Amino acid sequence: xxQTLDVSVVYNGGPxxxxxxxxxxxxxxxxxxxxxxxxxxxxxxxxxxxxxxPAKGKVIVAGRDITKLEARHxxxxxxxxxxxxxxxxxxxxxxxxxxxxxxxxxxxxxxxRIYREVPRALELVSLTHKANSYxxxxxxxxxxxxxxxxxxxxxxxxxxxxxxTGNLDPETSWDIVQLLSKINIRGSTVVVATHDKxxxxxxxxxxxxxxxxxxxxxxxxxxxxxxxxxxGILPP
Ligand code: ADP
Ligand code: MG
Numbered sequence: 001x002x003q004t005l006d007v008s009v010v011y012n013g014g015p016x017x018x019x020x021x022x023x024x025x026x027x028x029x030x031x032x033x034x035x036x037x038x039x040x041x042x043x044x045x046x047x048x049x050x051x052x053x054p055a056k057g058k059v060i061v062a063g064r065d066i067t068k069l070e071a072r073h074x075x076x077x078x079x080x081x082x083x084x085x086x087x088x089x090x091x092x093x094x095x096x097x098x099x100x101x102x103x104x105x106x107x108x109x110x111x112x113r114i115y116r117e118v119p120r121a122l123e124l125v126s127l128t129h130k131a132n133s134y135x136x137x138x139x140x141x142x143x144x145x146x147x148x149x150x151x152x153x154x155x156x157x158x159x160x161x162x163x164x165t166g167n168l169d170p171e172t173s174w175d176i177v178q179l180l181s182k183i184n185i186r187g188s189t190v191v192v193a194t195h196d197k198x199x200x201x202x203x204x205x206x207x208x209x210x211x212x213x214x215x216x217x218x219x220x221x222x223x224x225x226x227x228x229x230x231x232g233i234l235p236p
Contacts, residue, residue, distance in 0.1 A: 002158065003058075004022055004023050004059050004060075006021075007020070007059060008055050008057060009043050009047065009054050018214075019212075020214065021214065022215075023218075027157075027189055030180070030189075030203075031190070031191050031205065032194060032200050032205055033208050034195060035195065035210040040212075041162070041210055042162050045083075045160045048061060048158065048191065049078055050066050050078075054067055061080075080158060082151030082152050082160070084144070084161040084162070087166075090146055092134065093134075095132050095133060095134055096127060096130050096138070097122070099150055100153050103150045104118070104153055109154075118153060119131075121149040121150075121153040124182070125149045127146060127149065145179065148164075152183055158191070159183055159188045159190045161191070161192045162193045164192060165177065166194075166196070205221040206219065
């Protein structure tokens with residue numbers, strides 16, 4: 001569970017990027033944070049992995065107020081969180097396999113675990129056949145799938161995706177958001193910041209709109225996407 005209570009974030013004395021934001025995200029939820037550029041979406045995600053520290057309010061992640069977290073405990077928090085970025089942020093000199101393995105090496109996983117989990121993650125994103133390719137040999141959608149594999153290889157409780165479809169065409173964007181939905185169904189809480197109306201409208205998930213640092217709308221999700229698939233309802 002993720003909860004913010006009356007959170008405000010101020011960057012170097014400027015106007016608040018977030019103002020008195022109180023939002024509760026349940027364990028296992030899939031939620032979109034939407035709103036125009038500059039309205040505070042990325043800042044909201046940064047609160048959750050403690051890249052941003054609020055000027056006031058509480059941020060509770062897995063039962064803990066992380067605003068009070070000591071620096072030495074931050075890696076522990078971040079180990080429970082996978083992050084996906086708009087620009088993929090893959091290491092160009094490493095192969096797909098190595099990029100995903102790197103996330104596990106960074107947290108001190110042993111070889112046994114790496115050789116077990118990397119193939120699983122690549123399988124999940126359907127990129128087993130590209131394991132030995134380099135990022136520049138992949139399409140944008142494939143690169144984003146690698147970055148999703150990297151984000152989830154550690155089985156995180158939470159996945160944060162900041163404009164994950166920002167560099168992709170509509171069809172590929174739809175695939176990526178479906179993949180994030182699959183990861184949600186596997187058990188991770190997924191928070192997606194986006195201004196991409198196409199993917200939001202197609203998904204029938206909870207949508208929280210942020211404008212000028214405040215929550216202006218919070219619409220509950222419709223039926224679960226797995227159900228829409230069963231019924232054969234197609235995306236727009
Ligand atoms: P969004 O993701 O919705 O585009 P952001 O959360 O990135 O919005 O930004 C919200 C506001 O905070 C904007 O006015 C932006 O300029 C400002 N901001 C974001 N990050 C920083 C930073 N590191 N330093 C100063 N201002 C920032
Ligand atoms: Mg942003």
